[in-house]
Each structure stands twice: as structure tokens, then as C-alpha cells.
Amino acid sequence: MTRSIRPDAVLVQAVIAGALSFAHLHDLAAAAGQDGWKAWAYPISVDLLLVAAWRRLRTDGPSRLAWCWFVIALVASLGANVATAGLLDLDQVPAWLRILVAAWPALAFMGGTLLAHSATERVPDPPAPATPAPAPDIASEPRAAETKLGVSPALAVEEAPSLPAPEPAPAPSAVPAVPVPAALVDHARKVADDHHARTGTRIDTDTLRARLGVPAPMADAIAAQLA
Numbered sequence: 001m002t003r004s005i006r007p008d009a010v011l012v013q014a015v016i017a018g019a020l021s022f023a024h025l026h027d028l029a030a031a032a033g034q035d036g037w038k039a040w041a042y043p044i045s046v047d048l049l050l051v052a053a054w055r056r057l058r059t060d061g062p063s064r065l066a067w068c069w070f071v072i073a074l075v076a077s078l079g080a081n082v083a084t085a086g087l088l089d090l091d092q093v094p095a096w097l098r099i100l101v102a103a104w105p106a107l108a109f110m111g112g113t114l115l116a117h118s119a120t121e122r123v124p125d126p127p128a129p130a131t132p133a134p135a136p137d138i139a140s141e142p143r144a145a146e147t148k149l150g151v152s153p154a155l156a157v158e159e160a161p162s163l164p165a166p167e168p169a170p171a172p173s174a175v176p177a178v179p180v181p182a183a184l185v186d187h188a189r190k191v192a193d194d195h196h197a198r199t200g201t202r203i204d205t206d207t208l209r210a211r212l213g214v215p216a217p218m219a220d221a222i223a224a225q226l227a
Contacts, residue, residue, distance in 0.1 A: 021077055022047070028080045031090035032101035042101070045108045046080075049073040052115050061194060061211065065118060069111040076104070178221040188212060188222045 025043035034042060053070035056063070083097075084090065191211050195203040203211075208226075209219035 025080045
């Protein structure tokens with residue numbers, strides 16, 4: 001069964017815009033003295049850095065590092081488009097532009113390395129809550145006292161009046177009381193608002209825990225405060 005190919009206007013527009021930007025970067029690099037395959041490598045480097053920065057913003061959320069390199073790559077792409085629009089004589093490129101074009105590979109390599117290997121900030125794990133001490137066995141205390149006095153346990157059971165059954169301990173709450181710093185709650189609220197703005201749905205506990213890097217009990221406590 002064959003599928004019919006339907007042209008998408010947005011996709012066609014993106015291909016045309018990408019091809020034009022690619023050609024402008026190539027022309028500017030060639031005019032700045034980068035001939036041959038080097039002139040074709042410059043637009044690839046600029047576009048890859050732009051995509052890497054945008055992907056970092058989409059996956060890890062807003063950060064100064066990702067925004068910085070996204071703006072640098074965007075300025076490089078827009079600058080090439082404007083420079084090749086007749087505002088710059090490509091036969092006599094100024095020295096400062098030649099220096100920028102020649103320094104771009106090292107700059108792009110540093111940006112790609114930082115985007116790929118820099119770790120996101122993680123919130124330290126909170127201390128584990130103290131384990132409550134076990135309740136004493138009330139039924140065993142009379143038997144211990146009777147054994148010390150030399151009274152048979154069976155006789156003690158017959159003569160001693162029946163004690164009322166101890167009340168069951170209250171069941172622990174579903175969400176343990178974990179102390180959450182106010183600064184962490186404010187940061188979690190920003191993350192939840194950003195998730196709602198991008199996806200249109202409320203952030204779930206698993207996504208919130210992965211974005212904040214906190215354990216599950218603290219993520220449940222934070223989600224309860226954000227509700």
C-alpha cells in the first residue's frame with residue numbers, strides 16, 4: 001500500500017529558507033578567504049550549533065549557557081544574510097570580518113563541547129527522615145512481672161482480668177512530610193509554568209522529579225504544594 005505524498009507549505013518554506021541561509025554563509029566564508037570545502041563547512045557548523053543550542057533549551061529548560069550559544073549562532077547566521085544583501089563588498093572584505101570568519105571554528109567547537117558535556121544544576125538530596133522508635137509491647141509487660149514473682153503464666157491468664165486491646169496506630173499519610181525549601185518550591189513552580197506553556201498540560205510528578213533531580217518523596221511533596 002503506497003502513501004500519497006502531500007507537500008507541506010511549512011516544510012517547503014523551511015527548506016527554501018535553510019538553502020538561502022546556507023548559500024549566504026558559504027558566499028561570506030568564500031569572500032573571507034575560506035575557499036574549497038572549507039567554505040561549505042562554515043554554514044554546516046553554524047546551523048549545527050544553532051540546532052544544538054535549541055535542543056538543549058527544549059530538553060533541559062532555559063539556561064544561560066544554551067541561550068548564549070543560541071544567540072551567537074543566530075547572530076552569525078543573520079549577519080551573513082545581511083552582509084551578502086549588497087551592504088558589504090564581497091570583493092574587498094574588511095580585515096575584522098576575515099578575523100571573525102577565521103576564528104569561528106574554534107568558537108563553534110568550544111560552544112558545542114560546552115553544550116554537550118556541561119551538567120545541569122542538581123538540587124542536593126535532603127536528609128532522610130528519622131525512623132520512629134517501635135511502640136513497646138504492652139501485653140508482654142504483665143507476663144514479665146508475673147514471671148519474676150513466680151506466678152504461672154496460665155494461672156495469671158485465668159485470674160487476671162482481660163486487658164482492653166490497644167488501639168491501632170494511625171496509618172501513615174500517603175505523602176511523607178518532607179521539608180521543602182521555599183527557593184526549591186519557587187523554582188519548581190517556574191518549571192511547572194514553563195512545562196504548561198510549552199505543552200498545554202500540567203506537569204506530572206515523574207517529569208517534575210526528572211527536571212529537578214530530586215528523590216521521589218520530595219517530588220511528591222513539591223507536587224502537593226504546587227497543586
